[in-house]
Amino acid sequence: MNNFWQRKGKRVPDKNMSANLEPDDPNEGSQRGGNAASGEPEVAGGEAETAKLISELDDLRQTLLRRQADFDNYRKRIEKERTEDSKRATARVIEGLIPVIDGFEHALAAHREREYEVYRKGFELIYKQLVDNVTKLGVERIDPVGKQFDPHQHQAMDRLETSEHEDGTVVHTFQPGYVFHGRVLRPAMVRVAVQATPASKKIMN
Secondary structure (H helix, E strand, O other): OHHHHHHHOOOOOHHHHHHHHOOOOOOHHHHHHHHHHHHHHHHHHHHHHHHHHHHHHHHHHHHHHHHHHHHHHHHHHHHHHHHHHHHHHHHHHHHHHHHHHHHHHHHHHHOOOHHHHHHHHHHHHHHHHHHHHHHHOOEEEEOOOOOEOOOOOEEEEEEEEOOOOOOOEEEEEEEOEEEEOOEEEEOEEEEEEEOOOHHHHHHHO
């Protein structure tokens, strides 16, 4: 009996107790250590991917801005070309109407007799309508009497030696000129004053 109780009260070996304290999953410890060790590389990789996405987004934004600028320039160029084409077409029409205006002016100047009074009023009305509509298109009439001669807008057909006007002054317009948006459709044909020379003064005396 003494031996039995001695066996019952025998101490459990330490190795058995340590076996009970070990984790159920032998790989758990190694997994915990691995996650702790690999945490910093994962964060660095995420930051690199974010930086790459930001760079690609910035490149895309710059590309869109360039495309928008190119499109705006293209649109402006097309609008300018259309405007220029419209002006050229209008200028051709006006150039064809200028002789008609001249014809009206000559007819009105030639017939001032009383018997033509009724016809004159009709001609004057048509003439006014024609000139008003041409003016609305942007045409400017050149009638430079009293102004200085401008070779870009005037064509000298004659000169008048005189001391009554400053040298180079337009004293008479034979035929008016026309300008359309800065483009001379027809120069004004004029007579220009020039100062009398000593030789011409002797002849006149």
